[in-house]
Amino acid sequence: MTARKDAAPEPSALEALVVRAEGVLARVEALLPPPAVDPDWTKVTAARWRKRGGRGWLQAVARPHAIDLDALVAIDAQKEAVDRNTRQFVAGLPSNNVLLTGSRGTGKSSLVKAMLAKHASRGLRLIEVDKADLTDLPDIVERVEGRRERFVVFCDDLTFDAGEAGYKALKVALDGSIAGASSNVAIYATSNRRHLLPEYMSENLETKHLGDEVHPGESVEEKISLSERFGLWISFYPFAQDDYLAAVAGWLAHFGAGAPANAKDAELRTREALQFALQRGSRSGRVAWQFAKHWAGRQGLKRRS
Secondary structure (H helix, E strand, O other): OOOOOOOOOOOOHHHHHHHHHHHHHHHHHHOOOOOOOOOOOOOOOOEEEEEEEEEEEEEEEOOOOOOOHOOOOHHHHHHHHHHHHHHHHHOOOOOEEEEEHHHHHHHOHHHHHHHHHHHHOEEEEEOOHHHHHHHHHHHHHHHHHOOEEEEEEEEEOOOOOOOOOOHHHHHHHHHHOOOOOOOOOOEEEEEEEOOOOOOHHHHHHHOOEOOEEEEOHHHHHHHHHHHHOOOOEEOOOOOHHHHHHHHHHHHHHHHOOOOOOOOHHHHHHHHHHHHHHHHOOOOOOOHHHHHHHHHHHEEEEEEEH
């Protein structure tokens, strides 16, 4: 006798199963949020890349942080270099991706935001992307490719650990994949590290000396390879005391504090500004901005009382 084989389900049973499956899928889809609509770039100047449940979308920024380029002091050379490159980019001329590195609080991020405030009327747009979402760069570029606006993808405070997925994704985006880089997209990144990766003393042991030449080891070469893909490196340095005080005066004027009434008031304000910086262990544009808010707010309360 031959073994009995299971009988195939009747067509009517299969059809019923398909109908049930389609009903379940319809209920699940009803619970999912609808696909997000891209911002109207004729009205929106800045957006953030958001991701939830594996879905990414561009979220319009209702009130972009507008910073006046003239409000940034003690970084004139850096302002000129970044502004010139941005003007080239907005005009559709050859331009570079930009890496701004150096001391904290010296105006790296503010300078990028100031570019948007200055050039938005000429078609510049800003898209902020977190480090964790850099693997989505191809999707972001695809969404804006072909538009007449010019898009700066902004990666703030960028650092990597070895082996992070975003590291390789950024390398590909900077040099272009097999499809080539988009002509209306540039990448501006800020970092406290010039090479974007931690550097270790042991890596110096890999250095080789061939005659009078010094050849870094493979670990160092790999770390340099990412930052080298940025065509423009802009370095920022700690503020001298006079630069810091000039920044304080500029931000106080911005907050409407005005000039000191007399020499005694000026000396008091200077002394407090220096003490404020000393407490934070840093003289920078950020500290000057924080002190200006502290001083202007306190003076405003005194006038009201």
